[in-house]
Every structure is written in C-alpha cells, then in structure tokens.
Amino acid sequence: MFSALIISSCHQKNSLTYPIGQIITPKGEMLFWLYNETPIHKKSFIELANAHYWDSLTFNRVINGFVIQGGCPDTPEGFSGSPYLLEPEFVDSIKHVYGAVGAGRDDNPKKLSAGCQLYIVHDKDGIERLDGNYTIFGQIFKGLDVLNTIATVQTDSTDTPLEDVTMEVNVIEMAADQLKENGYDLKER
DSSP, X not given: OHXXXXXXXXXXXXXXXXXXXXXXXXXEEEEEEEOTTOHHHHHHHHHHHHTTGGGGOBEEEEETTTEEEESSXXXXXXXXXXXXXXXXXXXXXXXXXXXXXXXXXXXXXXXXXXXXXXXXXXXXXXXGGGTTTSOXXXXXXXXXXXXXXXXXXXXXXXXXXXXXXXXXXXXXXXXXXXXXXXXXXXXXO
C-alpha cells in the first residue's frame, strides 16, 4: 500500500502535491492532513517523520473513547526524551474532533508541546475541554477503522497496551486526485 502511493505520486510530477502524514501499524494504515495553520507543528512533524524518529516507538498510552498516544514516554515528571518543545499554535477553527491529530504536553504553564508526542482523538463527540490547551496539527481522513482497532486493544492499569502497537511514521506526497480517491476532498478545506 505504501509503495503504491509513492509510485503513483512520482507519476504526478507536474501536478501540485501535498504532504500527508502516514502512520503504519500492525493494525493498519492511517493517513492525515497536516494543517498549514499550525506551521511550527507541521514542520516539526515532517522533520521527525523524515528522520524516522518514531519508527522504533509505539502507541504507549491507549484510552478507548479518549485518545491513542505515542512518541516519547510521559512520566510523572513530564515527557522524557523529547528532542525539543514547541510553542503552542491554538487555532479557534481547529477543534479536538474525532480523528484529530495533536501534540501532547505535560502540565507546563506555557502549554508548550513535546516535539515528539502525538495523539489521535478517539472520542466520537470530540473533546472540547482540550481546545485551546493542546495544539491540533492534523486530521485523519483514512484509517478511522484502524484508530478504532487500536483504541480497543487490551491495556494494563497504566493504559499501556498489553501487546505493542508499533508505529512507522512517514510523510508522503499526494496530488488532489489521490487525496479524493482516499477520502479527502480539498474543497472541504
């Protein structure tokens, strides 16, 4: 599936393409739009994905009906091992809706995001209380069934999956017609 997307985007040399977040897991693939309205987080995600930062990590916190989260581990002291922190980019029109991709953070007063921590909203009603507190930088448009599958895996008392849910995180380029074929219409933007 991954190679087919790359091959077909190579054939589109003369058409405009868009960077799309891709997370491949043992449960399947998720594709998400990266918001231009959050340029710091978008750039950080692209750089870390291209460096294969997440490829040895897992979704280490899974809460059915809330979020699935992965990247650097969170500890009682805050995030451990984040390569850097990011200034918040709260956008009133971008909400914590089902399938939103956000940047995790600890309780720091400036609401700085951990550069490596990402989560995906699994609450079908959205999580309004997180709006304006955590930066959303993307939206899943393909693979919501994968999100559901991951969100319902068995976990221990710390919300850690009993079986690792690994991540291979990439940025792929897709043309408008490829996006539409995969369930995302640019006209909705």
